Amino acid sequence: MNKKTLQELISNCHAAGKKTAVSFCSHVPQEILEAAGICSLRLPYVGGVDDAASHILVSNVCPIVKNVCNVCEDSALADVDLIFAETSCDGKKKMYELLSDQKRIYFYQVGQGADREYVRPLIKSEVKYLIRELGKRFGVRITEDDIREAAKLVNEERQSILDLMAIQKAKPAAAWGTEIFRALEEHRTVPDIRERIAANRKTKEELLAQKSPVGKSARRVLVTGCPMSGVYEKIASTIESNGGVVVAFENCEVIKSAIRHFDTENEDIMEAFADCYQQTACAIMSPNTVRFDLIRQLTDEYQVDGVLDVTLQTCHPYTVERDKMMRLCREELGIPYMAVETDVTDSDAGQLATRITAFLEMI
Numbered sequence: 001m002n003k004k005t006l007q008e009l010i011s012n013c014h015a016a017g018k019k020t021a022v023s024f025c026s027h028v029p030q031e032i033l034e035a036a037g038i039c040s041l042r043l044p045y046v047g048g049v050d051d052a053a054s055h056i057l058v059s060n061v062c063p064i065v066k067n068v069c070n071v072c073e074d075s076a077l078a079d080v081d082l083i084f085a086e087t088s089c090d091g092k093k094k095m096y097e098l099l100s101d102q103k104r105i106y107f108y109q110v111g112q113g114a115d116r117e118y119v120r121p122l123i124k125s126e127v128k129y130l131i132r133e134l135g136k137r138f139g140v141r142i143t144e145d146d147i148r149e150a151a152k153l154v155n156e157e158r159q160s161i162l163d164l165m166a167i168q169k170a171k172p173a174a175a176w177g178t179e180i181f182r183a184l185e186e187h188r189t190v191p192d193i194r195e196r197i198a199a200n201r202k203t204k205e206e207l208l209a210q211k212s213p214v215g216k217s218a219r220r221v222l223v224t225g226c227p228m229s230g231v232y233e234k235i236a237s238t239i240e241s242n243g244g245v246v247v248a249f250e251n252c253e254v255i256k257s258a259i260r261h262f263d264t265e266n267e268d269i270m271e272a273f274a275d276c277y278q279q280t281a282c283a284i285m286s287p288n289t290v291r292f293d294l295i296r297q298l299t300d301e302y303q304v305d306g307v308l309d310v311t312l313q314t315c316h317p318y319t320v321e322r323d324k325m326m327r328l329c330r331e332e333l334g335i336p337y338m339a340v341e342t343d344v345t346d347s348d349a350g351q352l353a354t355r356i357t358a359f360l361e362m363i
């Protein structure tokens with residue numbers, strides 16, 4: 001997404017009489033925002049914004065933290081009603097405290113223990129706080145029935161993402177992974193959830209209707225690691241122009257968040273939130289068993305030939321977790337593994353091409 005598109009989205013939402021909220025992380029409960037009738041814009045990466053981070057942050061900070069800082073300080077968000085400051089990674093949560101306009105900032109506390117009972121009360125209390133805050137700020141009243149109906153739609157959107165990615169289970173893969181990721185990025189700019197679901201389904205049918213452009217000998221690569229929106233073209237295009245095809249993106253924008261399911265039949269709606277969001281396969285979780293179980297599942301379902309672990313510079317959770325991921329792939333699963341570190345510039349494109357090409361030839 002770029003700055004102009006973002007501004008147009010916010011303007012269109014306001015023209016339709018809706019409040020707007022932006023979030024930068026999949027830990028933020030979309031079910032609540034949908035139930036509140038708020039236009040929720042999820043922004044993994046936004047291009048074309050002014051550089052404020054270089055004046056606010058130290059230089060050796062993750063490019064995602066820098067980009068979020070730039071977006072929040074840019075005129076692109078001048079008219080947005082609410083900015084979620086989720087406390088996922090340490091760099092991002094401290095960066096939010098430095099932003100100039102704190103009035104629109106809402107800190108959403110993220111639980112970081114996938115196997116701890118105390119995390120469940122935290123998730124439930126944060127959801128309750130959020131409901132109260134939206135009522136206080138915007139005068140909206142959210143009922144349990146509203147949440148259940150909204151959760152059905154959010155589940156439907158998640159399933160449409162999984163179904164689109166699942167066409168890559170075919171041999172050869174039904175499409176280039178780059179096409180799928182690009183389509184999902186475009187659909188993310190659609191503010192209406194029903195239209196996003198329809199767009200995902202339409203893309204799936206269009207790709208299945210065409211003859212697969214992927215050769216039978218293409219090496220099947222699973223991409224895991226950091227959020228990919230700022231670097232997917234550079235990474236996926238390199239894979240797919242050198243004898244490989246991305247069959248699965250485990251990253252935040254695709255499977256990692258879409259694999260979660262909200263139990264709309266649970267009598268205790270807050271328990272349903274805890275069940276859903278405690279199972280986020282994110283590297284901030286310690287111990288992070290969910291991500292590794294997910295990799296085991298995906299490498300089997302997608303008949304993966306190799307795993308490429310993409311980390312962004314100074315993203316400590318994913319960078320430190322690489323050693324454990326390498327041992328899982330090589331020692332337990334018997335699958336070739338390579339990790340690459342990059343940022344959102346093209347300065348390392350040549351080096352990445354050399355390393356990724358060598359990895360594909362090795363498989």
